[in-house]
Amino acid sequence: MRRHRKSTRRRHGIGLPAAVTLCIAASLLLFSRMGGESTAQQALTHLAGNGDFILRAVSLELGLSPDQAAVFVPRTAASALSEDADSPLAESTYIPQTEDNDNPVLDAADKAATITINNETSYAVDVAACLASDAAIHVNGDGPQVLIVHTHGSESYTPDAAFPYTPTENERTTDTRYNVVRVGDELQSILQDNGIETVHIRDIFDSPAYSGSYDRSLAAIEQALDEYPSIQIVIDLHRDSILTDDGQAYKTSCTIDGQEMAQLMFVVGTDDGGLTHPNWQDNLNYVTGLQYQLNRAYPGLMRPVNLRTQRFNQHVRAGSMLIEVGSSGNTMPEALAAIRLFGQTLADDLNNV
Structure with a gap:
């Protein structure tokens, strides 16, 4: 701050x-x-x-x-420049908001005016065109529709009374009761309660070795897609890491209906870094539509969309996304509260509610 x-x-x-x-x-x-x-x-x-x-x-x-x-x-974490980092830092680049506009109420009549994209690529992006595209995805027949995976599954949150644990360095643990895998469990539950059959890969790909996490998760994703060709959406669920200059964990939070919860952020990959990714614009179009719905329903819940040069395995499906659920300064209850809102919005969208 x-x-x-x-x-x-x-x-x-x-x-x-x-x-x-x-x-x-x-x-x-x-x-x-x-x-x-x-x-x-x-x-x-x-x-x-x-x-x-x-x-x-x-x-x-x-x-x-x-x-x-x-x-x-603002400083960019070294691993933000590579998908194959050797040390566990953040995927995202933190862009601080001004104190006068920490949680803007997004109620503009023009849809495009409600969307902010932090574009780190060489591509020009037209938000209005993204929203105008036919990027809707709906439940299509039998079989699983959504795949949840965690490239960095050991990412965890600040311990509290409800979820006490002893983290390793950088707020990480392989205990799936306390890391982002637990958040993935919650998302799977919300989706399935709404009739969206969901596959959840609960494997830890970033431990004991962090380097190569994306290669390992990609192999698991491709195996799941071969087994369940009905899957339309692949969600790589992470927890962000934002530290102040003195090493304190930054907390991304908002208050929705009187409840404090973590903020969420879409990270969208492209082929700007040289890796094959022909459908990145389709991913961006779909995520932009979801961002609009979430912004309208829950002002302040979403951080700006982060468009990146890296691919982040999002070439596997035209409905792929990476979601940062809070930061290491948040608690597990704050992360769970946020993912419930996202899960319900995604389910309504897929069910065309």
Whole structure:
């Protein structure tokens, strides 16, 4: 959480560090106009991630001394750049919301205005076109319709009185009573209570080795699809991990009908990273429609859709999705409350209610 400090205007001009900052920026601009645009852009990109440089620039702009300005530079976890990470970090990139708009009420008349997509790819995305596409999926005949899997099944939550356990490092456990597999059990129960036959793979693919988790889960998904060709939707259910600079777990939460619960987020893969994924736009179209329904029914429940360059095994079906259920700062009851709302919405959609 960002803390805002009361600022006061400086009265003695700009200091030497701020002046140096201004000179650097001006030099790069001049160099770019003289034909060194590519090199200048690389330098600017590097500076954009330099917190001290940004701090000086903001100080100059606002007329503050450097110790009066506070700048937050979001950092991307290393594993967010690869599906085959060696250490258990987050799939998602955390983009903080402003304190004035933490849980917006999404009630705009225009459907597209209710959807936010954090696009990390090189593709242009038209939200209105996604919503206008015929991406509906409905129960079709006999047999299982939904497959639930957990590529990182050991991801768990903050222990509480209802779910006490001793996590390993990074809030993880292979005990399926306390990790995201338990959340998958709840989702399966909700769907089946609504007549949606669901297969749940409860295997742990990220322990004892984290690297190669997606390869192992893909093999299990492909085996399930061969056994149950009626499956239309594949859900890879995760728990996000967001840490503050001092290592404290960030809690993504909202309040629906007086009950505090975890927030959810769709992560949509593409072929932008070079892996074959011809149906990524179909996945995005379908997820965008679900996001709209969830936003209308439960304002604040959903974080923005995260569109990524990685594939995340979502090439296996045109109804594939990755869902982050809360973060490591949430408790299991908060995660279960959120997945119940999602499960009911998905069931209603599949049943064309």
